[in-house]
Amino acid sequence: MTSGEWVVLAGIVIAVALGTVLLTPISGNGSGDNGDAGDVRGVSIMLDAQLVADEHVDDEDTSVEGGTPNVYGDHFSTYHCRLNKRPGSLPSFMVIGVHKGGSTALYGYLAKHGHIRPAKCKETLFFESQSRWKKGLDYYQRLFPKTNSTPGIITGEGTPGYIRRPVAVVRISETVPHAKFIVSFRDPVERFISHFVGFNKKNRIIGTCMGHFSELREKLDACVDNYKPEEHVPILTDLNGETAWDALQRFADPSMLAETLNGKIAPSRANQSTCNVHDAQCKRRYCFGIKEHMESAIGRSVYVDQLVRWLRFFPPDQILIIQSEAMYKDVPGTLNLVAQFLGLRPFTDDEIVSFSRTNTGSNHHGMQLSETCDRPTLGQFFAPENELLEAVVKAQFPDAFARWMPWQR
Numbered sequence: 001m002t003s004g005e006w007v008v009l010a011g012i013v014i015a016v017a018l019g020t021v022l023l024t025p026i027s028g029n030g031s032g033d034n035g036d037a038g039d040v041r042g043v044s045i046m047l048d049a050q051l052v053a054d055e056h057v058d059d060e061d062t063s064v065e066g067g068t069p070n071v072y073g074d075h076f077s078t079y080h081c082r083l084n085k086r087p088g089s090l091p092s093f094m095v096i097g098v099h100k101g102g103s104t105a106l107y108g109y110l111a112k113h114g115h116i117r118p119a120k121c122k123e124t125l126f127f128e129s130q131s132r133w134k135k136g137l138d139y140y141q142r143l144f145p146k147t148n149s150t151p152g153i154i155t156g157e158g159t160p161g162y163i164r165r166p167v168a169v170v171r172i173s174e175t176v177p178h179a180k181f182i183v184s185f186r187d188p189v190e191r192f193i194s195h196f197v198g199f200n201k202k203n204r205i206i207g208t209c210m211g212h213f214s215e216l217r218e219k220l221d222a223c224v225d226n227y228k229p230e231e232h233v234p235i236l237t238d239l240n241g242e243t244a245w246d247a248l249q250r251f252a253d254p255s256m257l258a259e260t261l262n263g264k265i266a267p268s269r270a271n272q273s274t275c276n277v278h279d280a281q282c283k284r285r286y287c288f289g290i291k292e293h294m295e296s297a298i299g300r301s302v303y304v305d306q307l308v309r310w311l312r313f314f315p316p317d318q319i320l321i322i323q324s325e326a327m328y329k330d331v332p333g334t335l336n337l338v339a340q341f342l343g344l345r346p347f348t349d350d351e352i353v354s355f356s357r358t359n360t361g362s363n364h365h366g367m368q369l370s371e372t373c374d375r376p377t378l379g380q381f382f383a384p385e386n387e388l389l390e391a392v393v394k395a396q397f398p399d400a401f402a403r404w405m406p407w408q409r
Ligand SMILES: Nc1ncnc2c1ncn2[C@@H]1O[C@H](COP(=O)(O)OS(=O)(=O)O)[C@@H](OP(=O)(O)O)[C@H]1O
Pocket: 098, 099, 100, 101, 102, 103, 104, 105, 160, 193, 194, 195, 197, 198, 327, 328, 360, 361, 362, 363, 364, 365
């Protein structure tokens, strides 16, 4: 090749390279849903710079909500997510719920384990919050320490909204398909009361406990009464158009469905995508699949639909359910079970002693406030869903349920 030809060739190579740099779309967070102006590299870099300027960046975590530090000197904040300078490892585990089920305490206890490095914040909200999700995977990983260079050391987070938010399970299954998930189910009545007291104190719920309950029940009843099969459109679009009811019937493992639901759902309904108008149970499933009811103080205590949605995306072996009350009664015993599930050694005596200095996330129940709640009435309301849940976890719920460990079969 002559020197002139070399110059022409070099010019072409440079032009192609420049064009690639300027026009290559950023896969960014891999979500496929940030089709905005940030898709062109130059603009995206600008957005990143803004993003960094908006966030606190440090390697020295100054937050102290995690109580006393663990062996690494780690503190974590519950909500305040400071960023590390560099991306860390993806989480190996997540505490996914339930809201008011003791998730703060559980995450705090786990953070004391010598083989666990906590995230910058317990609740990253990454998979459930559109604005956080849009920040991308690099942002998410900067909330975690780098653990994959040290064998046996893992990290994780704890966002209790994940279990009930369909979008979260879909995104998590795409991002960390091999992670393990821990959920603590609290007696639905006690969860409701804790929710009411906490939100009432923050003026997010005004009025009495039973006043609020009646209001939510009336709205749910109206949904059930007004059910029209012809209007039964897919609600949970994240589930490819499946409703919670559809999902319940297409349980992850068909043999498990037949066995666990044990006649509670008539075979004739197997392929039914709409409810018979006389079938209150079916209509209730449908209504709890609608965001308004799913997110309400009663909806958050309805665990069966939440669990079944997760089981559509993850094998049971990746999920450990404990009962909050069982954890409160025996914290070391329960946490050792969680350690076993995560493939870690048991907690040492020193680590267990440090549990007592962990924030439990209590709202310090005002006696008067919780006394306005009528437990028998609430218990009756949650009974149908508890019964369905019993069929799935094969134990009386909440009375004789302590844990569900399908991974130990
Ligand atoms: N060890 C122990 N014993 C008894 N109760 C305990 C314990 N650890 C956590 N808790 C109770 O769990 C409730 C807070 O749950 P969460 O941390 O999941 O709340 S949140 O969803 O993060 O807001 C909150 O419940 P309420 O006090 O009823 O509001 C905590 O008191």
